[in-house]
Amino acid sequence: MTWASIDLNADLGEGFGRWRLTDDEQLLSVVTSANVACGFHAGDASTMRQVCAMAAERKVRIGAQVSYRDLAGFGRRSMDVPAAELAAETAYQIGALEVFARAAGSRVSYVKPHGALYNRVVHDEEQAEAVVEGIMLTGERLPVLGLPGSRLHTMAEKAGLPVVTEAFADRAYRVDGTLVPRGQEGAVVTDPGEVVERSVSMARFGVVTSLCGRPVGVRARSLCLHGDTPGAVGLARRVRSQLETSGVRVEAFV
Template identity: 50%
Template sequence: MAAIDLNSDLGESYGAWSMGDDAAMLSIVSSANVACGFHAGDPAGILKTVKAAVERGVVLGAHVSYPDRVGFGRRDMDVTSGELIADVIYQIGALQGIAAAAGSKVRYVKPHGALYNRIANDAKQGQAVIDGIKAIDPTLVLMGLAGAPILDLARKSGLAVVAEAFADRAYTPQGELVSRREAGAVLHDPQEIANRMLQLAREGTLTAIDGSTIKVDAQSICVHGDSPGAVAIAAALRQRFEAEGIAVRSFVSEA
């Protein structure tokens, strides 16, 4: 692989509460999944993050979520298709307005937290997310978990997709993310993570939590912006990739 995208979840601070170091991450990543207010983020903070991303040429993505600020979007919700379609349209529209004010535009959509995990295999909610995206801008790219059925469903519905892997998460032998409730689910050592992601970029494989080797076809790698040591992890990844001749750039042609 000659190039790979690095993305991070940003714009998640709310009022007096700070989440992550957006400025530092934006100097490292090539794509920014920006909160749209449903799980995190307030208008002023989102605008600040978007402006900083535009200044650095980082591509903007809408990080859409269930309406769950208290649970940070990590609680599953049994919403109707109509509600979910409207929620997706609303969130993308909000970020599109902020992006336009900053002289840029939204290029992709990445569902957040429980919604991301739910639609990976839930065709009903997955189709609702797809329908919401298509209703507001069918040129947007859907970012989803590598190997998950949602990617095929989106392709069949006419959306472009990009598959992602998670730098700081462990995988099951089935290629799914290990639940955060399980020991060893979140990885912390920057050099260990860099070694794993170099293996992914070069060979398209990862070592699962049981030691087995699994196939993972991903064009983008996520480092969670709210994880402890997130900036150090992202920096280690970029340094390792560039040292190995792998460029870090977005999966879309321009910012």
């Protein structure tokens, strides 16, 4: 399935204290949805407040990027967290971001897991169900952004939550449609021209070339542009420009 329009999302607010990783202000001039770190893998109260204010001013949708509690590992280390604890921590992160989103005149519009949690809930039903339970604890029926065919989406649909399929402009794919683990060679696509080409292919035709060279079907309503890579802002602008030139409308999914 392809779409007449596509959402562009990026991970923002990924700093802590005086440390800053992403150029939030510039990326917010390109993307339509902002996955804001909620303090568990990155982000702090001041950063969340600032990003929400900038996003609201630019009418960019605010999403809660929930994670395992792993500041030291940037949320990319696999963890075994009891389901009840993960559900509570998911709700906690969404609630914290909601305060700043509402203060800025906006709201949390969706939820997206980060890093190791994102990869875990593709296959782990218990962890996926815990994330969904955490969303339900907030009392809001928030859309869930994630990988097509993931257990997370299965559990979200079972709970009556909207699901939004996502693809990655700069990540390599396996033939089964899952992402190549970051520790494996070739997991991140670094050539800007290739990133742009892949983005257009996924948005227009729903197809991307896997790491082994075979075509893979990708049903994406939203395209992720990582903000923590070198030249991220310039690359994001190139992707958006080429999408629009190719006849794809760039707009938020909610």
